[in-house]
Amino acid sequence: MLRHPVLILVAQRIALGILLLLAVSALIFAGTQLLPGDVAQAILGQSATPTALANLRAQLGLDDPAYIRYFNWLWGILHGDLGTALTNGQDIATSLGKRFGNTIFLAFWAAIIAVPTAIILGLVAARYAGRWPDKLISGITLATISLPEFVVGYIAMYFLAVKWRLFPSVSMVFDGMSVGERLHAIALPILVLVLVVLAHMMRMTRAAILNVMQSAYIETAELKGLRPANIIVRHAFPNAIAPVVNVVMLNLAYLVVGVVVVEVVFVYPGMGQYLVDHVAKRDVPVVQACGLIFAAVYIGLNILADVISILANPRLRHPK
Amino acid sequence: MSNEFQYLLGQATKGRVSRREFLGRAAALGVSASAASSMLASSVSAQTPVKGGLLRSGMQGGESTNTLDPALALSEVPLVVNSNWGETMVDVDPDGNIDFRVAEEMSSSADAMTWTFKIRQGVEYHNGQTLTAADVVATLERHTDEASQSGALGIVQGIESMSADGDMVTLKLHTANADLPYLLADYHLLIQPGGGKDDPAAGIGSGPYKVVVNEPGVRHGFEKFANYWDDRIGHADQVEVLVINDNTARVAALQSGQVNMINRVDPKIIELVGRDPNIMIKNVSGRGHYVFIMHVTTAPFDNNDLRMALKYAINRQEMVVMILGGYGTVGNDFPINAAYPLFDDTIEQREYDPDKAAAFYKASGHDGSPIILRTAGAAFPGAVEAAQLFQQSALAAGIPLEVKREPDDGYWSDVWNVQPFCASYWGGRPVQDQMYSTAYLSTADWNDTKFHNETFDNLLLAARAELNIDTRKQMYSDMAHILRDEGGLILPMFNDFVDAVGSNVQGWLKDPNGEQMNGRALQKCWLA
Numbered sequence: 140m141l142r143h144p145v146l147i148l149v150a151q152r153i154a155l156g157i158l159l160l161l162a163v164s165a166l167i168f169a170g171t172q173l174l175p176g177d178v179a180q181a182i183l184g185q186s187a188t189p190t191a192l193a194n195l196r197a198q199l200g201l202d203d204p205a206y207i208r209y210f211n212w213l214w215g216i217l218h219g220d221l222g223t224a225l226t227n228g229q230d231i232a233t234s235l236g237k238r239f240g241n242t243i244f245l246a247f248w249a250a251i252i253a254v255p256t257a258i259i260l261g262l263v264a265a266r267y268a269g270r271w272p273d274k275l276i277s278g279i280t281l282a283t284i285s286l287p288e289f290v291v292g293y294i295a296m297y298f299l300a301v302k303w304r305l306f307p308s309v310s311m312v313f314d315g316m317s318v319g320e321r322l323h324a325i326a327l328p329i330l331v332l333v334l335v336v337l338a339h340m341m342r343m344t345r346a347a348i349l350n351v352m353q354s355a356y357i358e359t360a361e362l363k364g365l366r367p368a369n370i371i372v373r374h375a376f377p378n379a380i381a382p383v384v385n386v387v388m389l390n391l392a393y394l395v396v397g398v399v400v401v402e403v404v405f406v407y408p409g410m411g412q413y414l415v416d417h418v419a420k421r422d423v424p425v426v427q428a429c430g431l432i433f434a435a436v437y438i439g440l441n442i443l444a445d446v447i448s449i450l451a452n453p454r455l456r457h458p459k
Numbered sequence: 460m461s462n463e464f465q466y467l468l469g470q471a472t473k474g475r476v477s478r479r480e481f482l483g484r485a486a487a488l489g490v491s492a493s494a495a496s497s498m499l500a501s502s503v504s505a506q507t508p509v510k511g512g513l514l515r516s517g518m519q520g521g522e523s524t525n526t527l528d529p530a531l532a533l534s535e536v537p538l539v540v541n542s543n544w545g546e547t548m549v550d551v552d553p554d555g556n557i558d559f560r561v562a563e564e565m566s567s568s569a570d571a572m573t574w575t576f577k578i579r580q581g582v583e584y585h586n587g588q589t590l591t592a593a594d595v596v597a598t599l600e601r602h603t604d605e606a607s608q609s610g611a612l613g614i615v616q617g618i619e620s621m622s623a624d625g626d627m628v629t630l631k632l633h634t635a636n637a638d639l640p641y642l643l644a645d646y647h648l649l650i651q652p653g654g655g656k657d658d659p660a661a662g663i664g665s666g667p668y669k670v671v672v673n674e675p676g677v678r679h680g681f682e683k684f685a686n687y688w689d690d691r692i693g694h695a696d697q698v699e700v701l702v703i704n705d706n707t708a709r710v711a712a713l714q715s716g717q718v719n720m721i722n723r724v725d726p727k728i729i730e731l732v733g734r735d736p737n738i739m740i741k742n743v744s745g746r747g748h749y750v751f752i753m754h755v756t757t758a759p760f761d762n763n764d765l766r767m768a769l770k771y772a773i774n775r776q777e778m779v780v781m782i783l784g785g786y787g788t789v790g791n792d793f794p795i796n797a798a799y800p801l802f803d804d805t806i807e808q809r810e811y812d813p814d815k816a817a818a819f820y821k822a823s824g825h826d827g828s829p830i831i832l833r834t835a836g837a838a839f840p841g842a843v844e845a846a847q848l849f850q851q852s853a854l855a856a857g858i859p860l861e862v863k864r865e866p867d868d869g870y871w872s873d874v875w876n877v878q879p880f881c882a883s884y885w886g887g888r889p890v891q892d893q894m895y896s897t898a899y900l901s902t903a904d905w906n907d908t909k910f911h912n913e914t915f916d917n918l919l920l921a922a923r924a925e926l927n928i929d930t931r932k933q934m935y936s937d938m939a940h941i942l943r944d945e946g947g948l949i950l951p952m953f954n955d956f957v958d959a960v961g962s963n964v965q966g967w968l969k970d971p972n973g974e975q976m977n978g979r980a981l982q983k984c985w986l987a
Binding site: 191228234296297300304307308311313403405406408412416418419 | 517522523524525526605606660672674675676677678701702703704705707708711712714715716717718868
């Protein structure tokens with residue numbers, strides 16, 4: 140069974156991903172060591188006495204060589220211990236977990252709406268390539284992707300929150316809110332994120348489908364007398380999945396790791412703002428933990444994209 | 460009294476008509492300014508607060524790195540959050556008088572070296588314990604410990620010994636200080652059980668509101684502490700601080716009714732926001748100021764002629780209009796204005812004078828190389844534009860300034876107090892002594908102009924111990940002259956604090972001590 144080429148390929152991808160993540164963890168660690176200034180000095184500020192500095196350095200283990208500190212850190216992470224924040228002494232795993240949950244919640248709902256919409260619009264655009272539905276869809280989605288996301292956010296806020304008062308302008312979510320209340324609170328950021336990621340996925344779907352439409356088997360299908368919509372859904376789309384999946388995953392990754400501007404505009408307590416605050420205060424353990432989580436999300440989604448592309452390839456699924 | 464005047468008084472009481480407009484229109488109705496003013500004051504204080512409800516404030520100045528440890532509070536949100544759950548011994552009221560909180564009486568020895576405070580009886584902490592004089596001493600002790608990293612370290616270091624006896628606290632100082640009560644009103648010095656030595660960030664104090672939710676950088680929720688001793692404040696059942704750092708989002712939250720008040724309205728949009736009938740702009744001229752600081756020990760700024768050239772080369776009036784949108788007043792190169800007690804208003808205002816600037820510049824013998832002025836958006840709102848205005852006005856006097864924009868991140872550690880010429884701001888202090896001691900005494904940690912002047916230092920220390928008001932005022936006036944004519948400080952403007960509230964918010968009073976009624980707005984206002 141393990142001889143099956145698909146399984147081998149998938150296993151290879153996952154192994155490579157883990158290796159990559161290890162390399163990234165080393166990079167993140169090295170990067171934060173390169174930051175100017177001593178961490179203990181940064182925590183204690185100008186008024187630090189030499190004794191207090193020495194105590195804190197010992198307490199943080201800063202006197203050990205870098206590679207030992209790296210393995211200690213890695214060992215902790217493998218056991219779910221991300222350490223404590225230097226600035227406010229809170230347990231990183233707890234506070235980060237909450238923020239990460241919020242980020243995923245927002246990304247999930249944005250994706251649930253954006254991905255099917257983008258693909259359907261892409262299919263429609265491909266079906267009517269060069270005609271008015273295609274131009275309309277392309278025009279609108281390109282316009283929304285061209286505007287910076289905070290502008291889209293402010294416009295949405297002005298009309299939907301201030302003028303018509305349909306949705307709140309502050310998307311604060313907290314414990315004790317029901318899912319319905321949460322969804323109402325994050326309606327505006329979802330809208331903005333959907334508008335921002337729509338165009339990319341839509342254009343890729345359209346391009347991939349049109350590319351496949353040049354193939355001989357599509358011509359065969361046409362000659363069989365199938366309807367254009369059927370040809371696209373039954374014959375073209377399955378063969379265009381690989382490139383589409385890659386773009387979809389890139390956008391999903393963006394929804395998780397790249398939405399700090401939207402978080403700030405709508406005051407959404409996600410991971411982006413959390414990371415930025417701690418970078419400004421040189422809170423290294425938090426920065427390392429956030430960096431690692433972002434990297435893991437990115438690598439994980441890319442592995443998933445690879446695996447789906449492999450599975451979508453009939454030549455690999457049915458080896459001779 | 461005419462119906463029209465009654466109506467006007469009602470509108471002004473509710474804050475819908477500004478004080479200035481009220482006085483003007485009252486005069487038109489034949490009521491003298493002083494009579495109208497006193498009627499307004501009694502009308503405002505006669506308003507009966509409405510109890511209950513949820514009052515929310517959307518504020519800039521909070522980070523997810525914040526903690527409830529009062530020693531570590533630096534920005535605006537921790538100040539407001541901490542003042543909800545904790546209390547200081549005394550507070551400074553909007554008129555600059557001492558308002559007794561945890562302490563109920565005080566007295567000092569004739570030489571202002573020994574101070575005694577009587578601690579109020581029956582003040583209860585949120586955990587049920589009773590506040591004692593020993594807690595007060597323990598709190599001050601904690602802040603003297605360098606390990607606590609307290610922002611009030613400089614204040615409590617002046618205390619030589621402290622002791623508690625029954626309900627009395629006695630403080631003996633190293634040097635006499637007539638302003639000690641003002642220093643003890645510092646927002647770091649909240650009295651905590653056992654001084655907060657066991658768990659400084661517990662958020663347990665004797666303030667009007669109990670901490671219910673503490674999500675730093677996001678939201679802080681409170682509910683009324685039932686056993687709070689003073690029923691004059693703490694009207695709402697629940698109060699909440701939402702951290703909204705984005706300017707536009709903050710205004711939108713107020714417009715859409717998600718919060719009842721916001722701080723720091725961007726001067727560029729004050730007029731636009733004020734047009735909304737559901738919003739009232741609340742501005743007050745305070746002690747905060749925006750500055751350009753030169754290290755007087757570093758060339759070329761070690762040359763007083765060059766410093767004077769730059770002081771004459773800045774157009775203050777233009778900056779107040781362009782940078783503050785008119786919501787501010789011109790500065791005069793010393794950090795004191797009319798909001799301070801004992802301010803000397805006869806000191807001549809320095810004006811933009813390219814000819815004088817050019818003459819001083821020539822006398823300085825500067826080689827004509829560009830003078831680098833460092834700035835960043837973080838220095839103060841509009842600091843980059845202000846530096847560019849300065850560059851233009853200096854150019855007209857033939858002085859070449861080169862504006863160098865620095866990153867916001869790290870500005871306070873790598874540029875301010877490090878580079879010889881940069882933009883910065885000061886929040887002001889309740890009294891002149893504290894402002895000068897913090898930033899202009901030779902030995903001050905934050906002496907960010909590296910100013911060393913023996914006469915000035917001696918005057919400062921002498922004024923601190925001087926109990927005669929007139930002599931003291933003269934001393935402060937002399938110091939102002941020294942700093943204005945020899946210091947490294949270019950002070951173009953004092954900025955107003957500009958807050959905005961929803962039209963259903965009542966009880967707002969102008970407080971020059973700080974934005975959001977010196978951080979007490981949630982406790983002193985109510986929803987009509």
